[in-house]
Amino acid sequence: MRQTRRRLLQTTGVALGGVGLAGCGGQSGTDANESTATDTETATDTAEPTATETPTAEASAATALAAQWNVMRARLHDAMALGHTGQHAAAASLVGDVFARFENAGGEWGAHEGLESTSESAYESFEEHLGAARTGLEEGSAEDAMDALAEAETNLLSAQRGRTSTDVAEVFTIMTFAARVRDVDALATAGLTDAAATVGQEVFADFEGAAVHDTIESAGEEYYEAFEGGMEEVVSAAQSGDAEAVHEAALASSQGAVDAAYELTSEAIAGVAHLSLMGAVGFDAEMAAGMGGPGLGVAHAAGLNGYRIRVRDAQWLYDAGQAEAAKAAAQSIFQHFEGARAHEALEEASEEAYGQFEHEGLEALVTAIEDGDDAGVDDAVATVHGGLTTGIDALAGQNAAILQSGFFRARLGDAHERYLLGEGEVAATIAEDLFALFEENQSGFHESLEETSEDLYHTFEEDHLAALPDAFRNGDDEAVATHVTGAMDALIEYEAMAGSTAVASAAAAGYVTGRAGDAGALSTAGATDRAETVASDAFAYFEAGANGFHEAVEDASEERYASFEEALGALRSATTGSADAYGAATTFADEATAAVYAIVENGSSGGDVNAAPLVSAVFATFENARVHEAVEAGDREFYEAFESALSDYVSALESGADVDAAAERYAQATRNAAFAVAGAADDAPAMSMGGGGSGSGEDPELSGGPNVVEGVPDDADHVVSMQAVAFEPAELTVSVGDTVAWEWAAGEPHNVVAYEDGIPEGATYWASGGFESEEAARSGWENGEGAVQEGQSYVHTFETTGEHAYFCVPHEAAGMEGMIVVEE
Numbered sequence: 001m002r003q004t005r006r007r008l009l010q011t012t013g014v015a016l017g018g019v020g021l022a023g024c025g026g027q028s029g030t031d032a033n034e035s036t037a038t039d040t041e042t043a044t045d046t047a048e049p050t051a052t053e054t055p056t057a058e059a060s061a062a063t064a065l066a067a068q069w070n071v072m073r074a075r076l077h078d079a080m081a082l083g084h085t086g087q088h089a090a091a092a093s094l095v096g097d098v099f100a101r102f103e104n105a106g107g108e109w110g111a112h113e114g115l116e117s118t119s120e121s122a123y124e125s126f127e128e129h130l131g132a133a134r135t136g137l138e139e140g141s142a143e144d145a146m147d148a149l150a151e152a153e154t155n156l157l158s159a160q161r162g163r164t165s166t167d168v169a170e171v172f173t174i175m176t177f178a179a180r181v182r183d184v185d186a187l188a189t190a191g192l193t194d195a196a197a198t199v200g201q202e203v204f205a206d207f208e209g210a211a212v213h214d215t216i217e218s219a220g221e222e223y224y225e226a227f228e229g230g231m232e233e234v235v236s237a238a239q240s241g242d243a244e245a246v247h248e249a250a251l252a253s254s255q256g257a258v259d260a261a262y263e264l265t266s267e268a269i270a271g272v273a274h275l276s277l278m279g280a281v282g283f284d285a286e287m288a289a290g291m292g293g294p295g296l297g298v299a300h301a302a303g304l305n306g307y308r309i310r311v312r313d314a315q316w317l318y319d320a321g322q323a324e325a326a327k328a329a330a331q332s333i334f335q336h337f338e339g340a341r342a343h344e345a346l347e348e349a350s351e352e353a354y355g356q357f358e359h360e361g362l363e364a365l366v367t368a369i370e371d372g373d374d375a376g377v378d379d380a381v382a383t384v385h386g387g388l389t390t391g392i393d394a395l396a397g398q399n400a401a402i403l404q405s406g407f408f409r410a411r412l413g414d415a416h417e418r419y420l421l422g423e424g425e426v427a428a429t430i431a432e433d434l435f436a437l438f439e440e441n442q443s444g445f446h447e448s449l450e451e452t453s454e455d456l457y458h459t460f461e462e463d464h465l466a467a468l469p470d471a472f473r474n475g476d477d478e479a480v481a482t483h484v485t486g487a488m489d490a491l492i493e494y495e496a497m498a499g500s501t502a503v504a505s506a507a508a509a510g511y512v513t514g515r516a517g518d519a520g521a522l523s524t525a526g527a528t529d530r531a532e533t534v535a536s537d538a539f540a541y542f543e544a545g546a547n548g549f550h551e552a553v554e555d556a557s558e559e560r561y562a563s564f565e566e567a568l569g570a571l572r573s574a575t576t577g578s579a580d581a582y583g584a585a586t587t588f589a590d591e592a593t594a595a596v597y598a599i600v601e602n603g604s605s606g607g608d609v610n611a612a613p614l615v616s617a618v619f620a621t622f623e624n625a626r627v628h629e630a631v632e633a634g635d636r637e638f639y640e641a642f643e644s645a646l647s648d649y650v651s652a653l654e655s656g657a658d659v660d661a662a663a664e665r666y667a668q669a670t671r672n673a674a675f676a677v678a679g680a681a682d683d684a685p686a687m688s689m690g691g692g693g694s695g696s697g698e699d700p701e702l703s704g705g706p707n708v709v710e711g712v713p714d715d716a717d718h719v720v721s722m723q724a725v726a727f728e729p730a731e732l733t734v735s736v737g738d739t740v741a742w743e744w745a746a747g748e749p750h751n752v753v754a755y756e757d758g759i760p761e762g763a764t765y766w767a768s769g770g771f772e773s774e775e776a777a778r779s780g781w782e783n784g785e786g787a788v789q790e791g792q793s794y795v796h797t798f799e800t801t802g803e804h805a806y807f808c809v810p811h812e813a814a815g816m817e818g819m820i821v822v823e824e
Contacts (some may be wrong), residue, residue: 032109043822059268061109062163064640067276068111068671069156070172072098073342074147074179074280076156076286076483079133079579081183081271083142083149084202085195090394091145092137093348094287103810104748109675109683118159126155130814140350149250168269171261175273178257179280182232182614185250186284190242191398196246197238204231218319219260224709228258251617262626266734271627271677278618280669282649289611289653298403299600300398302506303593305403306513307357308335308388309410310589311365311581313517315381316414318369319426320525325582327369327378332586334362341597342395344723349394351726356387393443399506399703401448402499405491406507408434408445410514412468413534416484420530428472435465452498460490496547502599505549509592512538512546514570520585523575529548531575539568549595556598560591567591612653615666619646627677638669641687645669702749702787704794705780706770712793716741720818722750722788722808728819734798734822743793750808750816751786752794753777758805760822766804768794781809798822 075098079377082091083804107110116123121568129152136145160169180203187196207213207228217224230253254277261270310333318326337343337358347354360386368376371753411434419427438446438461450457464487471479515538515707522531542550542565567588574584622628622643645666652662668687675684712719717738721728723746734740741816753767756774768785771777780786788794798804801822808816 003613012146013320022563024757053211055552059266059272059678059680060783061675061678061683062682063168063269063272064671064674064680065109065111065114066168067272067279067674068105068162069073069115070175070273070276071279071283071671072102072111073153073156073172073176074183074276077176077180078155078183078283079137079184080146080149081180081187081195081199082287083146084546085187085192085198087142088137088142088145088394090349092134092350093582095101095130095134095137095149096348099127099134100182100748100811101126105685107685109680110685114163115156118163118632119155122155122159125271126152129155133492140684151360151561158544166795168265170212170215171265171269172276173210174216174257174264175277175280176260177207177210177212178277179255179284180206181231181234181250181253181257182277182281184238185247186611186614188246189614190288191243193241193243193246196243197586200235200238204235207231215264216257216260219263223256223260223263227253227260228256228729229275230254230256247613247617251621253623258625266628268630268677268679271630272628272674274625274675275631275638275670275674276704277668278622281614281618282663282666283668285611285614285649286659288614289659296341296597296600297345297349297395297397298399298503299597300342301338301392301400301403302509302596303342304346304357304388304392304395305407305506305510306589306593307337308407309510309514310517310586311362311384312379312411312414312514313521314365314369315377316418316521317524317582318377322524323369323372325524326406327366327545329361329371329582329586330365334358334366336586336590337362340593341484344728345395346391347723347728350390351730353387353390353394356736357384357391358387361387378654389440389443398444398448399499399503400443401445402442402495402503403510404445404496405449406510407514408438409488409491409507409511410517412484412487413511413515413518415468415472416480417522417530417534417651423523424475428469431465431468431472435469438465449494449500452494456490456494460487460494464490482628483775484561492547498771501548502596504547505599506596507544508542508549509596511524512549512568513589514540514609515567516585516588517582519571519575520582523581528575532572532780535568535575539572542568549599553595556595560595560598564588564591564595594720610654612650614648615623615650615653619650622646630677634673634679635681638672638676638681638684642669642673702784702789704788704792705786708768708786708788708792708797710792712741712743713795714740715739716793716795719793721745722752726816727808731816731819731821734820736799736801736822736824737797738822739797740820741793741794741795742788744788744790749787749808750811751777751781751788752787752796753781753807753809755805758803760800760802760804763800763802763804766796767806778809790800 048706075094079094079098081750082088082094102112106113108114108117115126129148133145133148133152136142136148157169157173164172172272181200184196184200184203187193187199230249233249234246234253237243237249250629258270258274258277260486261273264270265273310329314329314333316326316331317323317329346357361380365377365380365384367373368380386563392403396403411430415427415430415434418430441447449460464483466768467479468483468487470476471483495507497586499507502649515534519531519535519538522528522534545551553564567584570579571581571584571588573579574581631642645662646669649662649666652659665670665687668685672681672687675681717736718732720732720740720742722742722744727742728745732740742750744750751768753774754765754777756765759765765774767774767777767786768788769777769780772788777786801824804820804822806818806820
C-alpha cells in the first residue's frame with residue numbers, strides 16, 4: 001500500500017492538528033505553524049486521533065455556522081465552474097446571488113454576522129473579493145475573477161478553522177470536493193457535457209494535489225477508492241457525453257466522501273457536513289435548471305432577437321427618407337424594452353451589453369436620425385446589434401446559434417425586399433454582411449450548423465449564401481429567388497434538427513417578427529401591394545406550422561394564440577387600408593415575444609432539461625442516510641420542514657413552477673436541519689417564505705425613517721428601481737427641483753446613501769433615514785435604520801446641480817451604486 005503523508009505522520013506520532021487544508025486550487029491553506037486564532041476566540045488545537053481512537057470532537061452551533069460557510073464555498077466553486085467554461089455572465093449573476101444571500105444571513109448564528117464576529121479581517125476580505133470577482137466577470141477579466149473567488153473561499157475556510165478546529169474544517173473541505181463533483185453532474189444534466197468534462201478534470205487535478213487527498217485515504221481504502229475512482233468515472237462519462245453515467249458516478253463518488261467523513265469525525269459533525277453537501281446540491285439543481293434547455297433565458301433572448309431584427313427596420317425607413325417613421329420605430333423598441341421581462345434579465349446577464357444596447361445604441365440611434373447623420377445611424381445600429389448579440393449569447397447559451405438562424409432568415413427577407421425595390425447593391429451588401437457574420441461564427445452559428453448537418457452547412461453557405469451577392473448585383477431574378485429560397489429552407493431544416501420545439505419556435509418568432517416589420521416598412525414607404533403580400537406570406541408560414549411554432553403556442557395558451565393570430569391578421573389588414581401598418585407590425589412583434597414566453601413557461605422547467613433528478617437523488621440519499629435519524633432526533637419540526645421542503649423542491653423542478661421560492665425554502669430548511677443535528681436547534685436562524693422551524697433566531701428590526709414612504713408618491717418625477725443588487729437605471733439625469741423615488745423591487749431590504757465626497761459642493765447631504773453624514777448612514781444601517789423594504793420607496797428632491805453619487809450599504813461590495821445628474 002502506498003505510504004501517504006498522513007500515514008507517515010501517524011506512524012511517527014506527529015499530531016495533524018496544524019495540517020493545511022485544500023482551498024480553491026487544491027493547495028494547502030494556513031501553514032501549520034501559523035495561528036488560526038480569530039478576533040473573538042482562539043482556535044482549538046485538536047490533535048488527530050490515531051487509527052484506533054474514536055474522534056472526540058463535539059458538534060455545536062458553531063459547527064452548523066461552519067456548514068453555512070461550506071455551502072457558500074461550494075457556490076463559489078459553482079461560479080468558478082461557470083467561469084472556466086466561458087459563461088461569465090451567468091457566473092457574475094451567481095456571485096451576485098451569493099453576496100445577496102450572505103448579506104441577508106443575519107443573526108448571531110447566520111453566515112454574515114457569524115463571519116464578522118469570527119474575524120473582522122476575513123469578513124472584510126470576503127466581501128471585498130466577492131465584489132472584485134463579480135466585477136471581473138462582468139468586465140471580462142476572468143483570471144482576476146477566479147483569483148478573487150479563490151481568496152473569498154480562503155476567507156471562509158479560515159473562519160471554519162477558527163470557529164471549529166482544523167480537523168473539522170478538513171471534513172468540510174472533503175464535502176467541498178464532493179460538492180464540486182456534483183457540479184460536474186449539474187453541468188452534464190444541463191446538457192453541457194463538454195464543460196462538465198473540463199470542470200471534472202480540474203476537480204480531479206485539484207484533489208490530487210490537496211491535503212485532503214491523504215486524509216480521505218486514511219479514513220479507509222474503500223472510501224478513497226470510491227471517491228477518487230468515482231471522479232475518474234465522472235470525467236470519462238462526461239467526455240463520452242453520457243450524462244446519465246455522469247450522474248451515477250457522481251453519486252457514488254460523493255457517497256465515498258460522506259462515508260469517509262463518518263470515519264474521520266463524530267457522528268454529529270459528519271452529519272452536519274453531509275447536510276452542507278445536500279444544501280450545495282440544491283443550489284446546483286437551481287443552476288442547472290437555469291442553464292439548461294430553453295428556459296426563460298431563451299425566451300428573454302428571443303425578445304432581444306426581435307429587437308435586433310426590428311432595429312434594421314428603423315435603418316431601412318431612414319434610408320427611404322422616412323425619418324419620422326424611423327425615429328418612431330427606434331423609440332417603439334425603447335418603449336417596449338423598458339417594460340419587458342428581458343430588461344432585467346439582460347442587465348443581470350451583462351451590464352455591459354445592457355448599456356451598449358440601450359444607452360450607447362438606441363439613444364444614439366434616435367439622436368442620429370434626428371440629426372440626419374447617416375454614418376451615425378449605421379454606427380448606432382451596429383452598436384445595438386453588438387450589445388444584443390452579447391446578451392443573447394449570455395441568456396440563450398448554446399441555443400443562441402438557433403436564434404441566430406432566425407435572425408439570418410429575417411435579414412435574408414430584408415435583402416430580398418430591398419432587391420425587389422430596385423436596391424440590388426443594398427441587398428448584396430446585406431448578404432455579404434451575413435456571410436461575414438457566419439464566417440466569424442457569431443453566436444456559434446457556423447460551427448453549430450456544420451456539426452448538425454454537413455449537407456445543410458454546404459447547401460446554405462456554398463450553394464446559396466455565397467452566390468447571393470452576385471445574383472443581387474446582376475439583377476438575376478431567377479437566381480435571387482433560387483438562392484433566397486434555398487438558404488431559407490436550409491435554415492428552417494437546421495432549426496428543426498438542432499433545437500427543441502420551444503427553441504425552434506423562438507427562432508421562428510424572430511423570423512415572423514422580421515417579416516411583419518418588412519410589411520410595415522414597405523407600407524410606410526408606399527409599396528402597399530408588396531406589403532400585403534409579405535404580411536399574407538407571414539400568415540401562411542405560421543398557419544403551415546412554422547417548425548412547430550403554431551401548435552406550440554396554441555397548446556401553451558388559447559388566449560395567447562388568439563391574440564397572436566389577431567395581431568397578425570390586423571397587420572395584413574393595415575397594409576391594405578389607412579391604418580398605421582408599422583404600428584400594427586410593432587404590436588404583432590410584442591405578441592410574438594409573448595408567445596415564446598408562453599411556450600417556454602408551458603414546457604416544464606423551461607424545456608429539455610429537468611434538474612429534478614439532482615434533488616431526487618438527495619431525497620433518496622437522505623432516506624437511507626445516517627443523518628436522517630439525527631435530524632429527526634434533533635428537532636422534529638425541523639425534520640418535517642426539511643422533508644417537506646425537499647419534496648416541494650423536487651415537485652417545483654418537475655413542474656417548472658415557483659422554482660426560486662422552493663429552492664430558497666429548501667436552502668433554509670437544510671441550514672436549520674444542520675442546527676438540529678448539532679444539538680443547537682434553538683440557535684437556528686428563523687425560516688421565512690413559508691418555512692417552519694422552532695429556532696429562536698429573529699431578523700433584525702428594520703425601520704425607514706424620514707422620507708421612506710409606502711408605495712411611490714404620485715408627484716414623483718422619476719422612479720429608480722432597487723433590484724437585488726443594482727439600481728435601475730444606474731444613472732439618471734433630472735432637473736433642479738425634480739423628485740426622485742427609489743422603489744424597492746427585488747432582493748432584501750436596501751438603503752440609499754449618498755457618497756459624502758460624491759455630491760456637489762454646497763449640496764445638502766441626503767440618505768434614507770434622514771442622516772446628515774455618510775458615516776451616520778452607515779452606522780444607522782447597522783442598527784436597522786434607513787431601510788427601504790417591500791412596498792416602500794425613499795423620496796428625495798434635488799436642488800443642487802451636478803453629479804450625486806450614491807450606493808446601498810448592504811450591497812455596496814456587490815456593485816450596487818448609482819448616479820443622479822442634476823441639470824438646470
